[in-house]
Amino acid sequence: MACLSGLATSGLRLRAPLLVVVEEEEPGVVVRWEEALLEGSGETVFDALNDLKAEIVNAYRDLDDALGRGLTLDAYPARLWWVL
Numbered sequence: 365m366a367c368l369s370g371l372a373t374s375g376l377r378l379r380a381p382l383l384v385v386v387e388e389e390e391p392g393v394v395v396r397w398e399e400a401l402l403e404g405s406g407e408t409v410f411d412a413l414n415d416l417k418a419e420i421v422n423a424y425r426d427l428d429d430a431l432g433r434g435l436t437l438d439a440y441p442a443r444l445w446w447v448l
Contacts, residue, residue: 366395366409371417376424384416 369381385396386409395412396403402423404416 366413368397368413368416371421372414376421384413386412 366384366386367381368384369378371378382397382399385398387394387396389405392405392407393409393412394403394405395409395416397416397420400420400423402416402419404412404414404419406412406415
């Protein structure tokens with residue numbers, strides 16, 4: 365387990381740190397935020413965390429866009445909305 369506390373330069377910030385699972389897999393590393401069903405991968409833990417951060421930002425922006433078009437939260441993990 366690891367703790368993700370920021371999203372770097374995305375213009376978004378986390379309201380609270382996220383617990384993520386770090387797994388070494390051939391040929392690299394996978395980091396999962398299981399509550400939101402999101403993951404990132406890379407050659408190193410650093411790369412995998414950065415990939416996960418990008419996935420979180422993309423998922424949030426997709427959610428924000430969907431809500432702006434009148435869709436409901438049903439299709440998205442609730443945790444995503446509350447931590448960003």
